[in-house]
Amino acid sequence: MTDTQWPRFEVFLQDRPETSHRNIGSVHAPDIEMAMMNARDVFVRRPSCISLWVVPVDAIYAKTVQEIEADPELFRDRLGDESSVDKYDIFRKSSQRRAMTFVIYTGQVEATSPELALQKAIEIFGDGTTYVWWVCPERIILRSQESDIPSMFAPAKDKEYRQPRDYKVVSAMQEVKREQPGKGGR
Amino acid sequence: MKETTDARIDEQLVQFTLSMADDELILAHRNSEWTGHAPILEEDIAFSNIAQDELGHASLWYDLCCNLSDDDPDRLVFFRTPDEYRNVLMVELPKSDWAFTIARQYLFDAYELVSLNNLVNSTYRPIAEVAGKIRTEEIYHYRHTSSWIKRLGLGTEESNMRTQKALNELWSFAGQLFIDSPSIQMLADSGVAPRSEILRQEWEEIVVPFLQDSGFLIPSAEPVDAIRGDHTGNLTSLLAEMQEVARTDPSAKW
Amino acid sequence: MEEENQAYQVKLREFEGRIASGEKIEPGDWMPDEYRQQLIRMISQHAHSEIVGMLPEGAWITRAPNLRRKMVLLAKVQDEGGHGQYLYHAAETLGATREEMIDALLSGKAKYASVFNYPTLNWADMGVIGWLVDGAAIKNQTMLAQCSYGPYSRAMVRICAEEGFHMKQGKEMVMRYAQGTDEQRIMTQDALDRWWWPTLMMFGLPDDVSTNSPALKRWGIKTRSNDTLRQEFINELIPELYLLGFNVPDDDLTFDEESGNWVSGDIDWDEFWRVIRGDGPCNKERMETRQKAHDDGLWVREALSAYAERMQKRAEA
Numbered sequence: 120m121t122d123t124q125w126p127r128f129e130v131f132l133q134d135r136p137e138t139s140h141r142n143i144g145s146v147h148a149p150d151i152e153m154a155m156m157n158a159r160d161v162f163v164r165r166p167s168c169i170s171l172w173v174v175p176v177d178a179i180y181a182k183t184v185q186e187i188e189a190d191p192e193l194f195r196d197r198l199g200d201e202s203s204v205d206k207y208d209i210f211r212k213s214s215q216r217r218a219m220t221f222v223i224y225t226g227q228v229e230a231t232s233p234e235l236a237l238q239k240a241i242e243i244f245g246d247g248t249t250y251v252w253w254v255c256p257e258r259i260i261l262r263s264q265e266s267d268i269p270s271m272f273a274p275a276k277d278k279e280y281r282q283p284r285d286y287k288v289v290s291a292m293q294e295v296k297r298e299q300p301g302k303g304g305r
Numbered sequence: 306m307k308e309t310t311d312a313r314i315d316e317q318l319v320q321f322t323l324s325m326a327d328d329e330l331i332l333a334h335r336n337s338e339w340t341g342h343a344p345i346l347e348e349d350i351a352f353s354n355i356a357q358d359e360l361g362h363a364s365l366w367y368d369l370c371c372n373l374s375d376d377d378p379d380r381l382v383f384f385r386t387p388d389e390y391r392n393v394l395m396v397e398l399p400k401s402d403w404a405f406t407i408a409r410q411y412l413f414d415a416y417e418l419v420s421l422n423n424l425v426n427s428t429y430r431p432i433a434e435v436a437g438k439i440r441t442e443e444i445y446h447y448r449h450t451s452s453w454i455k456r457l458g459l460g461t462e463e464s465n466m467r468t469q470k471a472l473n474e475l476w477s478f479a480g481q482l483f484i485d486s487p488s489i490q491m492l493a494d495s496g497v498a499p500r501s502e503i504l505r506q507e508w509e510e511i512v513v514p515f516l517q518d519s520g521f522l523i524p525s526a527e528p529v530d531a532i533r534g535d536h537t538g539n540l541t542s543l544l545a546e547m548q549e550v551a552r553t554d555p556s557a558k559w
Numbered sequence: 560m561e562e563e564n565q566a567y568q569v570k571l572r573e574f575e576g577r578i579a580s581g582e583k584i585e586p587g588d589w590m591p592d593e594y595r596q597q598l599i600r601m602i603s604q605h606a607h608s609e610i611v612g613m614l615p616e617g618a619w620i621t622r623a624p625n626l627r628r629k630m631v632l633l634a635k636v637q638d639e640g641g642h643g644q645y646l647y648h649a650a651e652t653l654g655a656t657r658e659e660m661i662d663a664l665l666s667g668k669a670k671y672a673s674v675f676n677y678p679t680l681n682w683a684d685m686g687v688i689g690w691l692v693d694g695a696a697i698k699n700q701t702m703l704a705q706c707s708y709g710p711y712s713r714a715m716v717r718i719c720a721e722e723g724f725h726m727k728q729g730k731e732m733v734m735r736y737a738q739g740t741d742e743q744r745i746m747t748q749d750a751l752d753r754w755w756w757p758t759l760m761m762f763g764l765p766d767d768v769s770t771n772s773p774a775l776k777r778w779g780i781k782t783r784s785n786d787t788l789r790q791e792f793i794n795e796l797i798p799e800l801y802l803l804g805f806n807v808p809d810d811d812l813t814f815d816e817e818s819g820n821w822v823s824g825d826i827d828w829d830e831f832w833r834v835i836r837g838d839g840p841c842n843k844e845r846m847e848t849r850q851k852a853h854d855d856g857l858w859v860r861e862a863l864s865a866y867a868e869r870m871q872k873r874a875e876a
Binding site: 334337338340341342343344345346347349350353354356357360361363364367378379382383402403455456457459460461463464467546547549550551553554556557558559 | 617624625626629634641682740742855856858859860862865
């Protein structure tokens with residue numbers, strides 16, 4: 120058997136009820152349940168999370184605006200099976216200003232293929248400032264539940280020792296300076 | 306501090322909270338030995354989390370104990386001798402391989418869950434509060450460890466065999482968690498802590514079907530003949546390392 | 560050929576224009592092959608450094624002298640694993656696989672920061688490493704947070720936020736031991752004597768000999784020079800170390816009134832090369848440890864893959 124580092128799963132995190140899920144990275148895991156737990160352990164060591172979504176990387180259909188513009192045939196003949204209409208979750212990157220932002224959850228469309236889902240998404244959600252689109256079938260995403268919050272996300276709040284503010288080195292150094300004026304020079 | 310009205314119960318409380326604390330501390334110490342050495346990066350990070358949680362739990366129990374006995378947690382941890390420690394033998398065993406570590410963690414996590422489910426109803430409020438706090442994290446530990454046990458059991462022949470071997474070795478040590486004593490009986494009579502027999506039943510109700518569903522045989526081994534306070538050479542070498550730096554100068558602040 | 564070359568030049572100009580205007584390059588965007596390769600090399604080396612860096616400090620978790628220090632060190636080393644994880648991810652978005660990257664590390668093909676090839680000899684090393692080594696890393700990482708490649712930039716922002724605690728917990732320790740017992744002061748001075756020069760070497764070769772910089776600068780990857788960052792670091796650390804009563808193992812250190820700089824003595828670059836090429840005090844040991852963890856974990860990774868495969872087949876049936 121070949122040794123692998125296990126498949127990858129993209130991770131989406133929602134930090135507050137008012138914000139949307141955003142992609143923050145990926146985890147390696149043998150399966151999606153372990154991926155959910157790995158995502159929690161890798162990305163929620165510090166507070167500000169109320170929900171996590173994980174999805175196998177292969178399930179994501181990703182296109183940058185560059186790629187879309189470079190391929191005029193992209194949406195042609197992608198009808199797929201009429202009977203297999205799926206709900207697709209749509210994520211997009213629509214800002215260059217916020218350094219921490221990549222793709223954020225925008226909404227859902229129904230379509231018979233990822234390409235057509237993207238096409239629909241551009242029509243419905245596109246506003247000229249989208250740089251990257253991610254499209255993914257809703258049913259493949261594993262989502263944490265509200266009942267998971269106390270055991271999965273709340274514990275990070277108690278670990279103050281992981282925060283810089285728990286170490287009062289600035290005030291301590293000022294104290295040392297006061298006690299020893301003139302030292303620390305040439 | 307919030308003593309009970311009965312001095313004898315207070316003495317049992319000190320021993321009880323110390324036992325809970327020592328279990329968590331020694332297990333955390335063993336688990337921390339995996340940091341940088343786990344089978345895959347994500348699990349290295351996950352297991353370090355568990356060890357940190359356990360240190361946090363140990364701190365909660367030590368704080369409770371020290372409130373009752375007017376002592377200091379760091380003194381308890383770094384300046385007691387092995388024979389003064391009250392952890393069970395199972396947690397001081399060397400970490401061995403990943404199968405052994407997971408098997409030990411699973412058996413202990415299941416025990417801790419049933420113990421905490423009872424302790425949240427303790428008639429001694431400080432214990433009920435600490436138990437409540439710890440339980441929210443323990444729910445996640447059990448989820449994590451049970452997922453691993455299932456996958457090791459139903460993975461490959463090798464993973465099943467290694468883990469079965471570990472379970473066989475650990476079963477009698479797990480039994481020590483449920484050994485009755487006058488002290489436990491006294492605490493149970495006052496509703497402070499659950500009876501050993503109740504714990505054992507509840508633990509078996511969870512562990513036996515789960516292990517069987519995971520492709521394991523349930524070992525049949527008598528509980529190890531030991532009470533809390535009995536230790537092996539494992540604890541001596543563990544503490545020698547753990548206390549090494551602190552003991553260079555008891556007056557130093559680190 | 561001429562047309563192809565022209566088309567390439569157009570794409571290149573567009574690409575460089577995006578970078579110049581502060582846009583992030585994302586996975587899927589057109590990029591010159593050299594940009595991709597340089598980034599994979601840089602990012603994976605950075606990731607390897609974090610992972611190998613877990614070892615010198617991880618060894619002291621079992622000997623931490625009080626409960627708080629034990630928990631803090633465990634959290635710090637865990638963070639380093641996490642940082643390696645974010646960085647491997649960034650490299651993966653460029654097409655590298657983790658299997659390939661790990662293989663490159665263990666076979667000796669890939670490098671990692673040489674600072675982690677030195678041994679940790681006493682407890683005070685934990686404080687000194689936190690203040691100095693993580694302090695130096697923060698300088699570098701703060702610069703990289705501006706980098707043009709989205710996933711690397713975002714990983715750096717996250718890492719910088721978490722690294723703050725690493726530096727501060729170390730500084731807190733050093734400050735406490737400075738004002739502590741004689742043994743603690745001696746122990747800490749000893750650690751400083753051993754970690755000062757390796758830390759300065761973390762900033763890389765002097766600007767006049769470093770070969771990597773021009774392309775990296777043009778493409779918004781490395782925007783500040785090694786010497787500049789190194790000098791800033793020295794200027795920040797020296798006054799505070801002296802204030803605490805410590806010495807720095809540099810007999811040639813002088814203060815230049817005109818520039819306001821603390822001018823360091825000569826760095827031993829021969830040592831730097833020896834260590835990078837694998838001849839440092841702990842190179843062999845570090846790699847053996849990583850190899851062992853990898854080998855010991857093989858049956859585990861295989862078992863969980865087998866389980867997942869079986870469940871997948873069952874679901875499809």
